[in-house]
Amino acid sequence: MSLESTMQPINKDDDVVLAVKDLFLEFDNFDSHVTALHGLNFTIRRGEILGLVGESGCGKSLTSLSSIKLLPKNAKITGGEIQLAGTSITHLPEKAMKRLRGNTISMIFQEPMTALNPLIPVGKQIEESLILHKKISRAKRRQRVIELLQSVGIPEPEARYHQFPYELSGGMRQRIMIAMALACDPKLIIADEPTTALDVTIQSQILDLIKDIRERYQTSILIITHDLGVVADVADKVAVMYAGHIVEIATVHELYDHPSHPYTKGLLNSIPDLTTDYEGELDSIKGSVPDLSALPAGCPFQDRCKNVSEKCRVQNPQLAPTGHADHFVACWHPIGDETIGK
Amino acid sequence: MENEATVLNPDPLVVVDNLKKYYASRQGNRKDSVVKAVDGVSFSIGAGKTLGLVGESGCGKSTTGQAVLNLDRATSGQVFFQGKDITQFKGKALRYLRKEIQIIFQDPYSSLNSRMRVRDILEEPFKIHRLYRGRELTAEVEKLIDMVGLPKNALDKYPHQFSGGQRQRIVIARAIALRPKFIVCDEPVSALDVSVQSQIVNLFRRLQTELNLTYLFISHDLSIVRHISDQVGVMYLGKIVELGDKQAIFSKPLHPYTKALMSAVPLPHPETQRNREKIKLKGDLPSPLNPPTGCRFHTRCPLAQERCKREEPAWREVDAKHWVACHFAEGVEEGVQ
Numbered sequence A: 001m002s003l004e005s006t007m008q009p010i011n012k013d014d015d016v017v018l019a020v021k022d023l024f025l026e027f028d029n030f031d032s033h034v035t036a037l038h039g040l041n042f043t044i045r046r047g048e049i050l051g052l053v054g055e056s057g058c059g060k061s062l063t064s065l066s067s068i069k070l071l072p073k074n075a076k077i078t079g080g081e082i083q084l085a086g087t088s089i090t091h092l093p094e095k096a097m098k099r100l101r102g103n104t105i106s107m108i109f110q111e112p113m114t115a116l117n118p119l120i121p122v123g124k125q126i127e128e129s130l131i132l133h134k135k136i137s138r139a140k141r142r143q144r145v146i147e148l149l150q151s152v153g154i155p156e157p158e159a160r161y162h163q164f165p166y167e168l169s170g171g172m173r174q175r176i177m178i179a180m181a182l183a184c185d186p187k188l189i190i191a192d193e194p195t196t197a198l199d200v201t202i203q204s205q206i207l208d209l210i211k212d213i214r215e216r217y218q219t220s221i222l223i224i225t226h227d228l229g230v231v232a233d234v235a236d237k238v239a240v241m242y243a244g245h246i247v248e249i250a251t252v253h254e255l256y257d258h259p260s261h262p263y264t265k266g267l268l269n270s271i272p273d274l275t276t277d278y279e280g281e282l283d284s285i286k287g288s289v290p291d292l293s294a295l296p297a298g299c300p301f302q303d304r305c306k307n308v309s310e311k312c313r314v315q316n317p318q319l320a321p322t323g324h325a326d327h328f329v330a331c332w333h334p335i336g337d338e339t340i341g342k
Numbered sequence B: 001m002e003n004e005a006t007v008l009n010p011d012p013l014v015v016v017d018n019l020k021k022y023y024a025s026r027q028g029n030r031k032d033s034v035v036k037a038v039d040g041v042s043f044s045i046g047a048g049k050t051l052g053l054v055g056e057s058g059c060g061k062s063t064t065g066q067a068v069l070n071l072d073r074a075t076s077g078q079v080f081f082q083g084k085d086i087t088q089f090k091g092k093a094l095r096y097l098r099k100e101i102q103i104i105f106q107d108p109y110s111s112l113n114s115r116m117r118v119r120d121i122l123e124e125p126f127k128i129h130r131l132y133r134g135r136e137l138t139a140e141v142e143k144l145i146d147m148v149g150l151p152k153n154a155l156d157k158y159p160h161q162f163s164g165g166q167r168q169r170i171v172i173a174r175a176i177a178l179r180p181k182f183i184v185c186d187e188p189v190s191a192l193d194v195s196v197q198s199q200i201v202n203l204f205r206r207l208q209t210e211l212n213l214t215y216l217f218i219s220h221d222l223s224i225v226r227h228i229s230d231q232v233g234v235m236y237l238g239k240i241v242e243l244g245d246k247q248a249i250f251s252k253p254l255h256p257y258t259k260a261l262m263s264a265v266p267l268p269h270p271e272t273q274r275n276r277e278k279i280k281l282k283g284d285l286p287s288p289l290n291p292p293t294g295c296r297f298h299t300r301c302p303l304a305q306e307r308c309k310r311e312e313p314a315w316r317e318v319d320a321k322h323w324v325a326c327h328f329a330e331g332v333e334e335g336v337q
């Protein structure tokens, strides 16, 4: 079935900034083919924050790297399509992609220290992308960099301009990354675990900044994280990934109030509650995350699932509407409505 | 060995008294600069209980753990284990201590020798301490692997054949092999997938009951600490700023840092998370090379007054069995909502 038709009933094109349709990605090694992404479908609209959650190795970073076509050499998109602001970029040559990156679409990584050049003052590094993509005078550029530093909450921007990455704290460096990402007024920012390396007090500052950027510029944001608290704080919509599949997608309130996939439900139940004293055993999902190169036929979650049936071992469930607005799940026996898909 | 903290545990297994650990600075060129990684930490842990130690990166949690184990000589202060000051232990006494006290680290990958089979890994501690041999040893090792919830055939595999959670089970099996009384757990679930963390947390609790283990549980994850601890210490820049029973710490935090830390943890529920009252801390953690004067938290504290810059706050028992170092602790109210 076409997911696109159900998810975007009206006003189809104008507002969709990123559309990923039935995306497949494979690794081609000497001795093996591994399918790492299994037919992903999602869209991000103008001014929307989509949270992509999942555990280590489930394919979150590959999804984001596919969206800007910065894939490892041995990775190949083997099916589906990626559209940026209405235009397909699936087969766009690298030269044209270079014009888009840092311009229409930009990226923030987990470890700013590795993404920043240690030998160049941070202000200069922000300026680089302006030189690359915008034809403005030197003085204007300087001024723009100072504005950007200010807008991401860096005190004394004139002085900071000349500092090197190692002279800044982790939180400051992440602010620099965000300023760089904002430099050319992108339509879409992809933030891959932007706060994972930070302490919670600094994380909360950076999450506020991300929300603030969306408010001010109506930028669309794809935020990748393994932390369900981070998603609850910033996202409008959530996609849950498991072993290279999107297994559930819904608006943020709907997802947390009515988790439909047994995996989503299991994850939410396994987190201890910070607000109460609970003495019993924690709920947990049995087993561990499967190896992508050894996925079983049928549903990728079958070996850990409480609802598993014979059908799950044979047929891989596709994302289908749950019956609630904007809520899709890939499961033969979802929570709350065991009739779906039968 | 009397300190305020012993009041919490009238019959403590471990008592730490004014522990300090200073390092020569890593940032080379400035000569005589010193990192006061742990700067006068005191607490006690009752037998069979868990003390959770929380705080942000670099506040000195791991250093405290290492010093408590006597892995690394403390700069000053004392650590009592079953009433004896172990900082003075040598030779035979130290070997005995290595049996009674264990540590479990965050990273189950680097803590296991990749060239040894699980069986050899688990037999090693018994061999070192010449405890069992032959069939008895085999039986003991099989019992261990069962206690941590792995099948017997796991014994004949190598560490790389296991997932992260399973490896941490192996690490735990090795740690409990000699039936220690006390285990320092330094971020033992932080590297694990979320779906696996709760399995391991449950295992820690089950083993604690079965073997009457005492834990120092170091973590930056406050929800896990609330779940697993009996008492909690909150560290900031080398000092414990608040200490008490976990109910008291979480439902009535007295230190503004504790309160800010709790409110910075995003709760996994959008409605609650977006509507709760949050305390935002300004700025970054100050450098431990050059900690602020007076109260070390004053540069970020929402309650700070002139006095805080000048005067280091006393360690006070503000509520019964609830200690805090803040001049204005009485102005802090309510726990996590």
Ligand SMILES: Nc1ncnc2c1ncn2[C@@H]1O[C@H](COP(=O)(O)OP(=O)(O)OP(=O)(O)O)[C@@H](O)[C@H]1O
Pocket: A027, A036, A054, A055, A056, A057, A058, A059, A060, A061, A062, A063, A072, A074, A226, A292
């Ligand atoms: N260059 C590569 N060659 C082969 N396999 C790869 C390569 N890069 C990634 N993979 C595999 O693809 C899968 C998805 O990786 P990805 O980095 O997208 O995961 P992730 O969800 O971002 O995980 P994490 O939370 O750890 O960052 C992983 O199982 C990984 O082993």
Ligand SMILES: Nc1ncnc2c1ncn2[C@@H]1O[C@H](COP(=O)(O)OP(=O)(O)OP(=O)(O)O)[C@@H](O)[C@H]1O
Pocket: B023, B024, B025, B026, B035, B036, B037, B038, B055, B056, B057, B058, B059, B060, B061, B062, B063, B064, B220, B288
């Ligand atoms: N061997 C060492 N030499 C110099 N400084 C050190 C050494 N070990 C730790 N430090 C410093 O001591 C301080 C406390 O470090 P420690 O590792 O105990 O912190 P932590 O609370 O465990 O942090 P994290 O949450 O990041 O593990 C830090 O400032 C650290 O840089």
Ligand code: SF4
Pocket: A261, A262, A263, A299, A300, A301, A302, A303, A305, A306, A307, A308, A309, A312, A317, A330, A331, A332, A333, A334
């Ligand atoms: S399809 Fe079956 S195995 Fe997969 S999650 Fe749903 S019930 Fe579980």
Ligand SMILES: [Mg+2]
Pocket: A060, A061, A062, A192
């Ligand atoms: Mg990743």
Ligand SMILES: [Mg+2]
Pocket: B061, B062, B063
């Ligand atoms: Mg540590």
